[in-house]
Amino acid sequence: MPHRWPTRRAVRVWERNLTVFRKYSLPSLIGPSIGEPLLYLLGLGFGLGTLVGTVGGLRYVEFVAPGMVMSSTMFAAAYECTYGAYVRMIHQRTYEAIITTPLSLEDVVAGDILWGASKGAFNGTVMLAVVGLFGLAPSPWTLAVPVIIALLAVLFACLSQVVAALAKSFEFFNYYLTLVITPMFLFCGVFFPLESLPRWAQGLARFLPLTYAVEATRALMRGRPSAQALLPILWLVPPTIVAFLLAARLVRRRLIH
Amino acid sequence: MPSVAISASRLTKRFGDRVAVDGVDFDVEVGECFGLLGPNGAGKTTTVRMIHAFTPITAGDLVVLGLRVDDEPVAVKRRLGVVPQEENLDPDLTPWENLMVFARYFDIPRAEARRRAADLLEFVGLTSRAASPLDELSGGMKRRLLIARALLNQPELLILDEPTTGLDPQARHLVWQRLRALKAQGVTQVLTTHYMDEAAQLCDRVALMDAGRILRQGRPADLIRAEVGEEVIEIRGDEALHRAAVAALDGKSLRWERAGDTLYCYCADGRELLPALSTLKPAHLLHRPASLEDLFLKVAGRSLQE
Ligand SMILES: Nc1ncnc2c1ncn2[C@@H]1O[C@H](COP(=O)(O)OP(=O)(O)O)[C@@H](O)[C@H]1O
Ligand SMILES: [Mg+2]
Numbered sequence: 170m171p172h173r174w175p176t177r178r179a180v181r182v183w184e185r186n187l188t189v190f191r192k193y194s195l196p197s198l199i200g201p202s203i204g205e206p207l208l209y210l211l212g213l214g215f216g217l218g219t220l221v222g223t224v225g226g227l228r229y230v231e232f233v234a235p236g237m238v239m240s241s242t243m244f245a246a247a248y249e250c251t252y253g254a255y256v257r258m259i260h261q262r263t264y265e266a267i268i269t270t271p272l273s274l275e276d277v278v279a280g281d282i283l284w285g286a287s288k289g290a291f292n293g294t295v296m297l298a299v300v301g302l303f304g305l306a307p308s309p310w311t312l313a314v315p316v317i318i319a320l321l322a323v324l325f326a327c328l329s330q331v332v333a334a335l336a337k338s339f340e341f342f343n344y345y346l347t348l349v350i351t352p353m354f355l356f357c358g359v360f361f362p363l364e365s366l367p368r369w370a371q372g373l374a375r376f377l378p379l380t381y382a383v384e385a386t387r388a389l390m391r392g393r394p395s396a397q398a399l400l401p402i403l404w405l406v407p408p409t410i411v412a413f414l415l416a417a418r419l420v421r422r423r424l425i426h
Numbered sequence: 427m428p429s430v431a432i433s434a435s436r437l438t439k440r441f442g443d444r445v446a447v448d449g450v451d452f453d454v455e456v457g458e459c460f461g462l463l464g465p466n467g468a469g470k471t472t473t474v475r476m477i478h479a480f481t482p483i484t485a486g487d488l489v490v491l492g493l494r495v496d497d498e499p500v501a502v503k504r505r506l507g508v509v510p511q512e513e514n515l516d517p518d519l520t521p522w523e524n525l526m527v528f529a530r531y532f533d534i535p536r537a538e539a540r541r542r543a544a545d546l547l548e549f550v551g552l553t554s555r556a557a558s559p560l561d562e563l564s565g566g567m568k569r570r571l572l573i574a575r576a577l578l579n580q581p582e583l584l585i586l587d588e589p590t591t592g593l594d595p596q597a598r599h600l601v602w603q604r605l606r607a608l609k610a611q612g613v614t615q616v617l618t619t620h621y622m623d624e625a626a627q628l629c630d631r632v633a634l635m636d637a638g639r640i641l642r643q644g645r646p647a648d649l650i651r652a653e654v655g656e657e658v659i660e661i662r663g664d665e666a667l668h669r670a671a672v673a674a675l676d677g678k679s680l681r682w683e684r685a686g687d688t689l690y691c692y693c694a695d696g697r698e699l700l701p702a703l704s705t706l707k708p709a710h711l712l713h714r715p716a717s718l719e720d721l722f723l724k725v726a727g728r729s730l731q732e
């Protein structure tokens with residue numbers, strides 16, 4: 170079966186989700202995706218930071234800030250494209266309703282991913298603004314961070330949509346969040362430099378996309394971005410494309426018989 | 427304007443080894459209400475899902491509104507309205523919002539969408555519920571909202587998969603009235619149902635489906651007259667009573683059938699038979715016109731095939 174590509178009509182699904190979101194915006198905004206990283210930033214950055222002192226020449230809170238921006242992006246995209254997408258796809262049969270209109274299932278999947286990515290990007294950008302207000306990102310290069318936020322958001326939206334397409338129940342998402350998302354949060358250079366890990370673990374971390382996003386963001390916020398720090402970001406693109414194609418195919422296999 | 431809305435030939439759907447729709451042929455004419463009738467599992471939903479480009483067809487040809495569904499699903503869907511068997515409204519949105527969001531999928535401009543949404547809520551009698559939370563709507567109201575939603579794009583063909591299953595009698599009759607009003611407006615309809623009285627109420631022509639095949643199709647009255655006759659007498663009682671009844675009717679070369687505690691006697695005019703039968707004093711003696719249900723039971727058999 171040749172792959173079907175989404176069309177511009179995917180934006181309609183994004184708009185639908187925005188309409189629903191606007192009715193319930195407050196609870197989901199101060200929910201886990203912004204609240205949690207913010208607490209980590211305050212608690213770890215300022216609290217633990219007094220014990221840690223400096224890391225690589227940075228105050229600890231400065232060291233942690235880029236990772237908080239990236240992880241809030243990751244968490245928000247992951248929540249939306251697992252729980253949110255699953256509810257729409259399975260519980261509410263929203264996908265089935267929409268594909269009786271001119272939209273195709275690929276449009277719906279792309280629109281839902283776009284939406285999850287938007288939530289990730291929004292949360293990441295809010296965190297970025299908070300970090301900026303605390304004076305933790307003095308470099309003007311910080312203005313380029315939203316590009317990384319966007320790339321990371323789309324990647325995790327696609328990956329999470331794959332998980333949603335495979336999930337048999339919400340339980341499945343606990344595995345994903347505990348075994349995939351949380352390890353990234355912990356071992357991708359958010360809280361400590363990769364160099365403090367044993368060699369083999371560093372090698373593993375080099376496979377994780379969050380690592381590159383955090384490093385590039387840190388470089389931008391410090392104001393001396395080198396090509397070596399920025400270019401690895403491109404490694405986020407191939408897994409994004411693969412995950413999108415896989416998500417579209419898995420959703421089709423799940424809903425269309 | 428072409429006179430055929432749907433043309434299906436040798437239309438087949440297999441799920442693995444299971445044949446859900448087994449090479450069916452039927453045409454639906456523009457402006458008519460066509461009913462797919464049959465018990466659960468007959469293949470009705472699968473058939474209509476192929477028509478609205480949801481389920482890919484395994485074999486055969488399917489042309490809807492002049493377009494091959496396989497080749498032009500988007501163009502077909504643009505001109506269809508679909509009322510699904512399972513309610514899939516947006517539970518977070520009000521009826522009004524449900525319609526406005528759905529209108530966007532068809533690229534209906536906002537002002538026009540507002541006008542249509544207001545008209546359609548009026549048409550299905552939900553104007554006063556436009557802003558209610560969806561979980562405050564009854565099953566019948568939700569079904570009517572689904573019908574309104576399916577009409578947003580002013581479809582030429584409306585597909586209704588069991589539009590009244592699970593509704594109470596008032597709600598059913600309300601839905602029937604709306605569907606007849608739509609027919610009067612010229613909207614072609616394909617509906618599935620396992621209620622034979624519903625088909626008799628609404629359908630110009632029906633196809634009786636069972637186990638993926640169409641057993642009979644045509645106008646309900648013609649089919650009934652040709653296969654069952656005009657009238658039916660039901661006599662309930664034990665076997666001895668049934669034997670006595672058959673003996674009483676002896677010589678009249680009627681067709682009869684025993685099913686459990688009931689003897690069915692198919693005839694052209696039951697009035698002349700009633701005196702002989704009432705002398706037997708059966709607990710239950712009913713004389714009624716033959717129905718689609720009689721026809722269905724005759725051609726599909728009375729046994730339950732699960
Ligand atoms: N997705 C599916 N996978 C496998 N079998 C299916 C699927 N959908 C329907 N069937 C089978 O196809 C047959 C027809 O189903 P369906 O079209 O839903 O019947 P109806 O709508 O008349 O009740 C049934 O035997 C059903 O179990
Ligand atoms: Mg069905």
